[in-house]
Amino acid sequence: MKLADYEPIVGRSVIEELRLLASKMAGREVQNINSTFVGGGVAEILNRMVPILQELGVDARWTVIKGSPAFFEVTKKLHNALHGRPEDVSDEDFDLFLDINRRNMAEMDFHGQTMFVHDPQPCALVERKGDAGGKWIWRCHIDVSSPDERVWRFLERYVVRYDATVFSAPAFSRPLPVRQFLISPSIDPLSDKNKELTSREIDSAMAGMGIPRDKPIVTQVSRFDYMKDPVGVIRAFEQVRRSIDCRLVLIGGGATDDPEGEKVLAQVREAAGGRVDIHIVAGQTRSDIEINALQRASAVIVQKSLREGFALTVAEALWKARPVVASDVGGIPLQVRHRLTGLLSHGIDGTAYAVRQLLSNPDYARWLAENGREHVRHNFLITRHVRDYLLLFLALDHTEDVIHL
Numbered sequence: 292m293k294l295a296d297y298e299p300i301v302g303r304s305v306i307e308e309l310r311l312l313a314s315k316m317a318g319r320e321v322q323n324i325n326s327t328f329v330g331g332g333v334a335e336i337l338n339r340m341v342p343i344l345q346e347l348g349v350d351a352r353w354t355v356i357k358g359s360p361a362f363f364e365v366t367k368k369l370h371n372a373l374h375g376r377p378e379d380v381s382d383e384d385f386d387l388f389l390d391i392n393r394r395n396m397a398e399m400d401f402h403g404q405t406m407f408v409h410d411p412q413p414c415a416l417v418e419r420k421g422d423a424g425g426k427w428i429w430r431c432h433i434d435v436s437s438p439d440e441r442v443w444r445f446l447e448r449y450v451v452r453y454d455a456t457v458f459s460a461p462a463f464s465r466p467l468p469v470r471q472f473l474i475s476p477s478i479d480p481l482s483d484k485n486k487e488l489t490s491r492e493i494d495s496a497m498a499g500m501g502i503p504r505d506k507p508i509v510t511q512v513s514r515f516d517y518m519k520d521p522v523g524v525i526r527a528f529e530q531v532r533r534s535i536d537c538r539l540v541l542i543g544g545g546a547t548d549d550p551e552g553e554k555v556l557a558q559v560r561e562a563a564g565g566r567v568d569i570h571i572v573a574g575q576t577r578s579d580i581e582i583n584a585l586q587r588a589s590a591v592i593v594q595k596s597l598r599e600g601f602a603l604t605v606a607e608a609l610w611k612a613r614p615v616v617a618s619d620v621g622g623i624p625l626q627v628r629h630r631l632t633g634l635l636s637h638g639i640d641g642t643a644y645a646v647r648q649l650l651s652n653p654d655y656a657r658w659l660a661e662n663g664r665e666h667v668r669h670n671f672l673i674t675r676h677v678r679d680y681l682l683l684f685l686a687l688d689h690t691e692d693v694i695h696l
């Protein structure tokens with residue numbers, strides 16, 4: 292995939308602007324560091340961001356920290372606590388977090404002008420800033436606006452050592468004594484997850500997953516995570532099902548840094564109670580083409596999260612011009628403008644009501660979905676994201692108020 296391939300989607304001027312900006316930083320080394328190559332939104336973005344930056348002449352790389360299952364148990368707790376969910380985080384947990392970060396510090400090669408550290412898991416690596424040098428950026432993908440104070444105070448000791456922080460939306464950030472940049476995530480319209488598919492490809496993927504297409508399909512694509520509320524989706528579906536014949540699909544592979552998945556999956560299976568019209572696709576990680584096909588084959592896409600980061604799944608659904616019902620949390624309202632690009636919902640009853648509304652008004656659903664696609668085209672495609680990162684790197688190199696390109 293080449294940058295020129297994006298021209299028919301976003302227009303020539305967007306691509307030319309990227310080339311101009313990148314020409315100001317040819318060869319710049321940018322080392323991305325996170326905690327997993329697969330699963331979840333951060334890996335999803337880096338998978339495409341890194342090759343595009345490379346094509347633009349930026350020396351972008353991607354490294355993953357090594358952690359034990361116990362470390363990922365702790366980081367999951369920290370993640371939940373930062374989202375504001377009560378968690379029992381002990382001093383030993385903080386010690387383990389630091390211990391694993393320090394072991395990674397000792398092993399990792401930190402050469403590069405820019406260290407781009409993603410999310411809390413590797414946040415303490417910044418202790419190496421003094422000897423490694425370069426500019427250090429902490430990119431926070433989660434909503435830390437109302438965190439567990441004790442956990443935030445622990446993390447903040449490291450966050451303040453960075454040269455800059457990046458949050459996904461204004462509402463996600465914290466008052467901090469370091470520069471903050473607000474950059475929304477994005478999706479890649481040409482990736483296997485989002486590219487156009489033929490109806491034959493869609494049919495064959497759906498058959499492969501064993502999902503019949505005889506009735507409208509309501510889908511949630513999400514890791515099996517308490518915050519994504521898959522059990523709530525089942526409860527809402529049960530209400531919808533009383534008046535409209537349809538199927539529910541819950542699909543979620545496992546992220547390697549998420550140990551909670553098995554527990555939530557067991558709860559989901561119990562809530563579904565073996566109903567034949569509820570399809571739980573789990574266990575085996577499904578290909579991006581399969582997720583793409585399922586999203587395209589769905590009549591309504593739901594994202595009933597209790598708390599969210601940005602929710603890439605919403606952008607993916609809107610880009611495919613699918614009608615969306617999603618909770619009014621995290622980055623979702625940036626994407627779903629209520630009654631304009633989709634429906635924002637509250638609680639189980641609200642979700643059921645909105646899903647019913649869309650299933651019984653296909654013209655209205657189509658209108659919302661088409662608006663949603665244009666909203667994503669202008670705001671949430673990877674070309675906009677690359678531009679924002681290039682501007683961020685430039686801004687870090689300059690302290691003057693006006694930068695002449």
Ligand code: UDP
Binds near residue numbers: 514542600603605
């Ligand atoms: N995803 C996937 N397979 C699954 C579940 C999720 O490929 O079974 C992808 C999904 O399509 C999206 C990403 O994982 O691209 C999840 O990102 P999001 O921001 O929605 O949530 P996160 O997992 O980061 O909280």
